[in-house]
Amino acid sequence: MEIESYQKKYKYFNKYTRGLFFLVGDTFSLLISASIAYITLLPFTSGIRSFPLEHVLIIICSVLIGLALFRMYVVNWRYASLRDVVRIILGLAVGGSLSLTVAPFFLDIGNYEFAFTTILMINAVLGICGFRVSKRMYFELRNSQKKKKKHTIIFGGESEGEQILRDILKDEKWNLSVHGIFDDRVMPGLLLHGVQILGGRDKMISYIQSHPVDLLIVAFPEMPKKELKEIIDEIKKIRPKVDIKILPSFHTLTDNPVGIEHIRDVSIEDILGREPVNIDINSIKASITGKTVLVTGAGGSIGSELIRQCAKLKPEKLIALDIDETELFHVENEFKGTETEVIPCVASITDEMKMDQILGWFQPDVIYHAAAYKHVPMMESFPEEAIKVNVGGTRSVASLACKHEVEKFIMISTDKAVNPTNVMGATKRVAEEICMAYNSTCLTRFISVRFGNVLGSRGSVVPLFIEQIKNGGPVTITDPEMRRYFMTIPEAVLLVMQAGSMGVGGEVFVLDMGEPVKILDMAKDLIRLHSLEPDRDIPIEFTGRRPGEKLFEELLNAEEGVLETEHEEIFKAVCSRKLTKEELDEKISQLFDLLGNESKESVRFILKAIVPTYSYNEEKLVQENFEEQVNSY
Numbered sequence: 001m002e003i004e005s006y007q008k009k010y011k012y013f014n015k016y017t018r019g020l021f022f023l024v025g026d027t028f029s030l031l032i033s034a035s036i037a038y039i040t041l042l043p044f045t046s047g048i049r050s051f052p053l054e055h056v057l058i059i060i061c062s063v064l065i066g067l068a069l070f071r072m073y074v075v076n077w078r079y080a081s082l083r084d085v086v087r088i089i090l091g092l093a094v095g096g097s098l099s100l101t102v103a104p105f106f107l108d109i110g111n112y113e114f115a116f117t118t119i120l121m122i123n124a125v126l127g128i129c130g131f132r133v134s135k136r137m138y139f140e141l142r143n144s145q146k147k148k149k150k151h152t153i154i155f156g157g158e159s160e161g162e163q164i165l166r167d168i169l170k171d172e173k174w175n176l177s178v179h180g181i182f183d184d185r186v187m188p189g190l191l192l193h194g195v196q197i198l199g200g201r202d203k204m205i206s207y208i209q210s211h212p213v214d215l216l217i218v219a220f221p222e223m224p225k226k227e228l229k230e231i232i233d234e235i236k237k238i239r240p241k242v243d244i245k246i247l248p249s250f251h252t253l254t255d256n257p258v259g260i261e262h263i264r265d266v267s268i269e270d271i272l273g274r275e276p277v278n279i280d281i282n283s284i285k286a287s288i289t290g291k292t293v294l295v296t297g298a299g300g301s302i303g304s305e306l307i308r309q310c311a312k313l314k315p316e317k318l319i320a321l322d323i324d325e326t327e328l329f330h331v332e333n334e335f336k337g338t339e340t341e342v343i344p345c346v347a348s349i350t351d352e353m354k355m356d357q358i359l360g361w362f363q364p365d366v367i368y369h370a371a372a373y374k375h376v377p378m379m380e381s382f383p384e385e386a387i388k389v390n391v392g393g394t395r396s397v398a399s400l401a402c403k404h405e406v407e408k409f410i411m412i413s414t415d416k417a418v419n420p421t422n423v424m425g426a427t428k429r430v431a432e433e434i435c436m437a438y439n440s441t442c443l444t445r446f447i448s449v450r451f452g453n454v455l456g457s458r459g460s461v462v463p464l465f466i467e468q469i470k471n472g473g474p475v476t477i478t479d480p481e482m483r484r485y486f487m488t489i490p491e492a493v494l495l496v497m498q499a500g501s502m503g504v505g506g507e508v509f510v511l512d513m514g515e516p517v518k519i520l521d522m523a524k525d526l527i528r529l530h531s532l533e534p535d536r537d538i539p540i541e542f543t544g545r546r547p548g549e550k551l552f553e554e555l556l557n558a559e560e561g562v563l564e565t566e567h568e569e570i571f572k573a574v575c576s577r578k579l580t581k582e583e584l585d586e587k588i589s590q591l592f593d594l595l596g597n598e599s600k601e602s603v604r605f606i607l608k609a610i611v612p613t614y615s616y617n618e619e620k621l622v623q624e625n626f627e628e629q630v631n632s633y
Contacts, residue, residue, distance in 0.1 A: 019073040025131050030060045033123035037116050059099040066095030096121045149177035156219030157183035157197050164219050165193050167260040209238050218246040236528040279494050287501040288313040294364035297371030299327025305493040306368050311340040319362055321345040349393035359404040369411045376422045377546045383423040383603050384595045390427035395434050402442035410500040411435050413450040419613045426607045426614040437581040445505030449496045452485030465526050473538040475523045478545045483516040499570050512569040
């Protein structure tokens with residue numbers, strides 16, 4: 001579509017003709033104001049006094065000069081504001097003072113002239129302001145009649161809500177009509193830009209019940225997530241189709257100015273009921289700033305976020321290592337043109353020779369080890385690959401960290417390593433054992449950080465549910481009682497970095513994941529966030545648990561205790577090591593000797609020898625091995 005330029009649309013209307021138009025308009029307004037002032041003073045004058053034309057001409061010239069000094073002839077009056085009105089008043093004040101200063105040189109000035117000038121200026125404020133603001137009023141009236149606007153209410157009547165309301169009233173492109181503001185913190189009955197504050201939360205719910213509300217804007221960044229979830233659930237039960245948008249918590253008037261352009265749809269992260277984590281940024285800075293940091297698995301969800309957070313702390317070098325060159329390209333591309341250079345390295349952590357070269361080249365001070373296979377059902381089918389990467393890769397990088405005297409090695413672990421019922425969890429538990437065993441053998445301090453699921457990560461349940469909802473369903477859940485711990489990716493990464501800065505070596509830190517979330521409830525929340533009703537608009541189907549899947553994940557073993565740390569959301573697991581480094585290396589070597597030569601059952605048997613809490617369905621495995629032998633003939 002061709003966009004018509006301003007020069008074509010307004011061929012004869014430029015800044016000069018526009019300025020002339022307002023000069024003429026202001027002159028006309030001043031003449032009317034002078035006539036009103038003359039008529040007002042007539043009853044108070046003795047005899048018949050003629051209209052003071054010479055004095056009026058001096059006033060008009062002085063006022064026009066005063067308005068020009070305050071640039072009143074280059075303002076777009078379609079968007080006039082209170083600040084522009086103040087500038088008009090200042091321009092009139094300067095003009096009036098100038099006229100009274102200049103007039104005595106040409107005329108006799110007495111009390112009448114002073115009174116006449118004062119009344120004229122008061123009338124001029126009304127006349128000139130009315131003339132200027134009339135354009136905005138015309139457009140607002142025209143647009144209000146032109147199209148039906150969305151019935152909108154705002155929850156939040158303080159600075160953020162006021163700014164959003166101002167934006168809506170100023171620009172008709174939003175096509176919103178605000179009918180009320182609700183806030184328990186503000187006195188009911190007051191008007192905010194002409195919109196009444198009707199009450200608090202309860203009044204808002206009653207209003208939505210009785211009025212056809214199209215949009216609710218929650219302009220309350222400090223609202224606890226638990227309370228936000230309660231409000232959304234209550235509203236969706238009353239009016240499922242209402243659109244709800246929120247102002248994210250990172251926008252405040254003391255940070256970046258907020259406005260309607262900052263509001264967004266409610267995401268699942270907003271209503272999980274977990275409040276933002278507290279971080280000691282100074283201790284994290286001390287462990288990253290000016291140092292060489294290597295992140296393995298840098299193309300993944302956690303690894304890429306580690307790169308982003310480390311980049312903010314100005315390390316001397318930041319190396320992003322991953323076997324997936326496409327994801328690594330995206331990470332590198334994200335930082336092009338920024339202060340921090342991200343050095344990409346395409347390599348597999350199982351390639352010991354290549355990893356030795358990389359550590360020799362860069363001599364990292366800190367390694368964040370996020371590279372791992374994490375998909376539970378897939379690793380049940382290919383346990384040998386989980387062992388190669390999660391066990392062999394971790395041992396290889398740990399050994400090289402000792403060789404190159406890396407200061408700290410922080411390994412990303414998982415809640416699935418606790419009482420594991422799957423190969424992925426068992427291999428991550430072995431990786432924890434490797435870190436504990438290697439810690440006392442060299443200068444490197446080895447630390448493991450264990451946490452649950454992260455929202456929005458690749459292969460996680462939330463993107464899958466969203467895709468299923470967009471396709472019209474069904475949303476598939478393995479079991480109605482399935483529960484998981486969840487945390488946002490930035491929260492998890494910041495706590496990992498915090499734990500890494502706190503660790504002295506040999507610890508398995510456990511992050512406080514809050515309360516476990518029922519997957520069924522999460523699915524229903526996601527459906528409602530799309531303005532749909534569970535089971536009516538989008539069906540929910542239960543498919544049965546997958547191989548190696550548990551109903552509940554645990555963050556601590558039953559035999560483990562937990563110690564508090566200086567950070568209220570990070571705990572230290574009391575782990576009882578059962579194997580020395582030599583014994584662990586021997587078991588791992590046995591495990592690798594079996595790869596490719598024996599059945600999956602033998603591999604799992606050795607895994608259980610290393611991780612006694614690992615449990616699996618032996619009968620099912622016997623059946624799988626029998627089927628494999630039959631298929632081989």
